[in-house]
Amino acid sequence: MSWKRLFSRSLAAAPGRLHFAAHSHHLWPDASRDGQVEAWDDAARLADHKWDRVFSEVIPEAQGHIARELGLPDPATIAFAPNTHDFLVRILSALPIARPRVLASDGEFHSFRRQALRWAESGRIDLVTVPQDRLVGEAEGGGWDLIFVSQVQFNSGQALDGLDRLAAVARPEGPWVVIDGYHGFMATPIDLAGLADRIFYLAGGYKYAMAGEGVCFLHAPPGYAPRPEVTGWYAAFDDLAARQGGVGYAPDGRRFLGSTFDPSGLYRFNAVQRMLATEGLTTADISAHCDRLKARFQAASPLSSLVSISGAEARFIALQGRDAPAIHARLTERDVVTDLRGDVLRIGFGLYQDEADVDALIAICRT
Missing domain, CATH: 3.90.1150.10 (Aspartate Aminotransferase, domain 1)
Structure with missing residues (x-):
């Protein structure tokens, strides 16, 4: 067909x-253009008040689509950013360790590989990379603060085996397990229902979600990384009208938000998701x-x-x-x-x- x-x-x-x-x-797809036009029309019609709709309707709709796709029990654990690199930086900034030990596969995408190598070069992290088929065993050996690996590797398409074993080693005090799902999200079905309380999962709309750039997301498990050091004012969006004292954080996935962003990717993503639902795909x-x-x-x-x-x-x-x-x-x-x-x-x-x-x-x- x-x-x-x-x-x-x-x-x-x-x-x-x-x-x-x-x-x-x-x-x-054509539906993404409809979403782009909807974003423009909202900006023209609502001006400053477009953010009320973005946060009350557009973001919750996108969170719902992602939660259903991944089997996440709570859509509120999802935050959005223009790219996954933003989330990588914020996750590392939340580790309360001066030089964390980081384990990764040797086939990760450039957004992680380049940044991790630079951090290792400067002494910010202690980085160890191994072939993907050895990573789970190395992780179970202990001694790590952060474990980063792709669900499906970008260069070969090889899939991670042992995600449940990786989740089993994760703890709020460390190690944290981060799964790069960019080549897995909407490319192959995955159910994170039993792992959502222990792993981070990040992906975006540029590839198989068909929504283009600017709409990346992170699922952040409750109790993990409650206070990223690299933070934007949207991370405490509910408190903007309140008296400021100290640095507060939203209790859910919003703690990983940055600052003002282009929301049009979210509109495109939602429009494509509606198209798929209409077509029964x-x-x-x-x-x-x-x-x-x-x-x-x-x-x-x-x-x-x-x-x-x-x-x-x-x-x-x-x-x-x-x-x-x-x-x-x-x-x-x-x-x-x-x-x-x-x-x-x-x-x-x-x-x-x-x-x-x-x-x-x-x-x-x-x-």
């Missing part, structure tokens, strides 16, 4: 393009559609000089080999959008593709 009608504007904007990078910059449905397209491409094996290193849960195929940069360049010349990480070519699948698109990609790869 084809769902291209939901993406008519993005597809019409570049009719000759074959976009196989849904794992990178997912094409925006779940993450499992979309994953099944993408898996069929992946299987069609893999069965044809049109890039035999590259070796697949992909995880089954990923919405993309990771193909490794010395020919990857040259193949990526030639695909780009043919207006086929993929992406390249060193010697790994990544080909991603999304709801806006159908079998004809895959067949066209196969034909181009064979040339």
Whole structure:
């Protein structure tokens, strides 16, 4: 079945393009434009009072969508920020330790990897990285203050095994366990109901949530990191009209909020979620559609000089080999959008593709 009608504007904007990078910059569905216009109209109509609607309606709606997707028992544990890096900085700032010991996998995304390496360079943290398949065992060995790992790794698509074991080592006094869910959220179903009281989970709308940039979120377990040192005035939003004395924090996920932000991403996110509900599309449905397209491409094996290193849960195929940069360049010349990480070519699948698109990609790869 084809769902291209939901993406008519993005597809019409570049009719000759074959976009196989849904794992990178997912094409925006038409509904996201409706959300963007709604944000503009609210700003024009309500001006200063738009924030009343953002905090009383827009944010609670977005929290509800995320809580249902992840099986979170309380939507109020969710905070929003323009990017996940903001949350990383705030989480570390809340650790009451001068030089915390941090354990991470050696395949984390740049937003963590670069910052963690710089902190290690300056002596701010003691950083240890291990392959993902060794991380859970290392975590259970003890001695850590913060453990950071991706649910699905961005470079290979390999999924984390042992999330429940990681959650079992988490304590309010440390270690804190942070799961980077950016390549897992709405790419594969996950239920955090039994783990929500022990782990942090962060992700955003740029990829599989189809909402674009500027709408990232953090689930913060109750009792963990109650007072981030890096903090913005929205973290005590309820008390703005009260007499100021000391630094107060909201008791729920809002303690991780920053300051004034662009709320349009939240409007886009909500509009896309409403679209999915109207169409009756779940993450499992979309994953099944993408898996069929992946299987069609893999069965044809049109890039035999590259070796697949992909995880089954990923919405993309990771193909490794010395020919990857040259193949990526030639695909780009043919207006086929993929992406390249060193010697790994990544080909991603999304709801806006159908079998004809895959067949066209196969034909181009064979040339």
